[in-house]
Amino acid sequence: MENLLQQLLNGVTWGSIYALIALGYTMVYGVLRLINFAHGEVYMMGAMTGYYAAHWLGFAGEPSLLGLVAVLTASMAVCGLLGALIERVAYRPLRGAGRLAPLITAIGVSLLLQNSGQLVFGADPKFFPPLLRSREVFGAGEVAVSNIQLTVLATAILLMGALQYIVQRTRFGRAMRAVSYDAPAAALMGVPVDRVISGTFVLGSMLAAAAGILVGLSNPKIDPLMGLMPGLKAFVAAVLGGIGSVPGAMVGGLLLGVIETLVTGYLSSTYRDAIAFVILVVILLYRPTGLFGAPQTEKV
Amino acid sequence: MGARGVRIGALVGALAALHWLAPLVLNPYYVTILARIGIAIVAAVSLQLVNGFTGQFSIGHAGFMALGAYSSAAFSVYLGAGVLDALGGGALARLAYFPFPLVCGGLVAAAAGLVVAVPALRLRGDYLAIATLGAGEIIRIAILNVDAVGGARGFSLASAAHPGIDLRFDSLAGVYGVAVVTIAAIARLVYSGGGLAFRAVREDETAAESLGIPTTRVKVEAFLVSSFFAGVAGALFAHSEGYIHTNSFSFVRSFELVAFVVLGGLGSLSGAVIAAATLTAAPELLRGLGEWRMILYSLLLITTMILRPQGLLGQRELFDFGRRRGAS
Numbered sequence: 001m002e003n004l005l006q007q008l009l010n011g012v013t014w015g016s017i018y019a020l021i022a023l024g025y026t027m028v029y030g031v032l033r034l035i036n037f038a039h040g041e042v043y044m045m046g047a048m049t050g051y052y053a054a055h056w057l058g059f060a061g062e063p064s065l066l067g068l069v070a071v072l073t074a075s076m077a078v079c080g081l082l083g084a085l086i087e088r089v090a091y092r093p094l095r096g097a098g099r100l101a102p103l104i105t106a107i108g109v110s111l112l113l114q115n116s117g118q119l120v121f122g123a124d125p126k127f128f129p130p131l132l133r134s135r136e137v138f139g140a141g142e143v144a145v146s147n148i149q150l151t152v153l154a155t156a157i158l159l160m161g162a163l164q165y166i167v168q169r170t171r172f173g174r175a176m177r178a179v180s181y182d183a184p185a186a187a188l189m190g191v192p193v194d195r196v197i198s199g200t201f202v203l204g205s206m207l208a209a210a211a212g213i214l215v216g217l218s219n220p221k222i223d224p225l226m227g228l229m230p231g232l233k234a235f236v237a238a239v240l241g242g243i244g245s246v247p248g249a250m251v252g253g254l255l256l257g258v259i260e261t262l263v264t265g266y267l268s269s270t271y272r273d274a275i276a277f278v279i280l281v282v283i284l285l286y287r288p289t290g291l292f293g294a295p296q297t298e299k300v
Numbered sequence: 301m302g303a304r305g306v307r308i309g310a311l312v313g314a315l316a317a318l319h320w321l322a323p324l325v326l327n328p329y330y331v332t333i334l335a336r337i338g339i340a341i342v343a344a345v346s347l348q349l350v351n352g353f354t355g356q357f358s359i360g361h362a363g364f365m366a367l368g369a370y371s372s373a374a375f376s377v378y379l380g381a382g383v384l385d386a387l388g389g390g391a392l393a394r395l396a397y398f399p400f401p402l403v404c405g406g407l408v409a410a411a412a413g414l415v416v417a418v419p420a421l422r423l424r425g426d427y428l429a430i431a432t433l434g435a436g437e438i439i440r441i442a443i444l445n446v447d448a449v450g451g452a453r454g455f456s457l458a459s460a461a462h463p464g465i466d467l468r469f470d471s472l473a474g475v476y477g478v479a480v481v482t483i484a485a486i487a488r489l490v491y492s493g494g495g496l497a498f499r500a501v502r503e504d505e506t507a508a509e510s511l512g513i514p515t516t517r518v519k520v521e522a523f524l525v526s527s528f529f530a531g532v533a534g535a536l537f538a539h540s541e542g543y544i545h546t547n548s549f550s551f552v553r554s555f556e557l558v559a560f561v562v563l564g565g566l567g568s569l570s571g572a573v574i575a576a577a578t579l580t581a582a583p584e585l586l587r588g589l590g591e592w593r594m595i596l597y598s599l600l601l602i603t604t605m606i607l608r609p610q611g612l613l614g615q616r617e618l619f620d621f622g623r624r625r626g627a628s
Contacts, residue, residue, distance in 0.1 A: 111597070
């Protein structure tokens, strides 16, 4: 029982990271109907930027909450710009050219970031500096809650709350929902579609950067290829929740994290990677629009 | 002997020349690269049938290649080595033997293609793409957990019971012979009268259905043929490399194959051939650039796509694959 509680806790922590990445997939899909396969690499860049920011700003040696906030902000800013740049260079020129061409440039951008990462950062894993001193804040029997887990959860919840506010309560959020609902009609109503799409990439990339930092905190080995699997899994999480749905991505991410941790803990770690895809296929067969997606009727 | 006989004769002559001359003229490195290009062509052309002609977006093709590679390798190691040993392992025996593992790989992949296609084809568009991606990864991870084919250590084509038998098949003639057969088979399929059904499904599924085209059967057929040839490509890969690992068949490989067909032009066999050959050769030709080569490769991919969103050839072909006038 205690073991189960611990597993659930670990799963929720890991799942909140998936959820942050999944939000980027789902928002971009919402406005562009594009599966942005380069998103996992933005998350990698977030972790890498965090690594350098921590060293340059001088927080690498001395753990403090201020350091964490500063590194998080720096990394989110850099990745936000990176996201806007990717959209501008690789996707905008292909607006209106069908849906497959941007998919290929997405793969191209993903390869580009992985390989530039290996060139600039080196292919060997780096150790993310401890921005917080790890300690147990709560322990009962076999269940142990570390301050790092709490920080990861709190940051993720805070960011998702902020996102929910932006999407539901601000002018930009309303524009984003309008574009996602019907882009040509939104354009006719005077919504600056291109700017909204840029903004969506900025938001999604910032969340991915935050996920990169949070991973660095709890699992400090980072390398230029680290975005590949988590990126794909977060995408599965987005589909599980219903691609295009913001609350869906949050729930999907948490659910996937918990399921994966339970499978690793109670079955076998070799099947850990497979379980995500099995869930994916089952969901697609029985409820392709995911848990929160609205079914789309086809117009003839 | 008509024009057809002459063409087949010329082809056999060319392949024989390739078989004898290539090892004399080219160093083994180039032979390996050329073999990989041939294999990429088989895989790309097979994917073109589903993605380009039938309009069903599959991004899990590497899974079928993996099944072909592993089943054919197991066939050779556990069965073929003994048979070859009994036959003396001469050149003629090897030549007669090698079609068998290829067909075996193709059939296993086709069976899996059927298993994936029947439920997956209820889905459309992006959802189908995502499902095939998942299926491909499930296949790969499942193979990774089978100890009889090496699991995480990879699988070497060497039989412990028959150590003297060389199970590798690295003749370029074999690879390109299979490539020609694949292109011819798929060209005959899609550019025949009945092949119009594939393109009808691509253009408008609802309209095709209302014209009485059995769309589900057409889609399953495309998947079946496509996964068969993907399996053959995998089997060729296993037998020319001599060692396989599931890492070679991850979703990254599937993406690469999708890049071949989109860059070549969806619905163009010659486009797929050109793109597969160029994109397979490019990283090797750029090897002099060291670490910069993959960066240049990805930039090449992005810029070509932006400049030619419809692909290099669009839906056109360089050759008239025996198609009738007006049939396109």
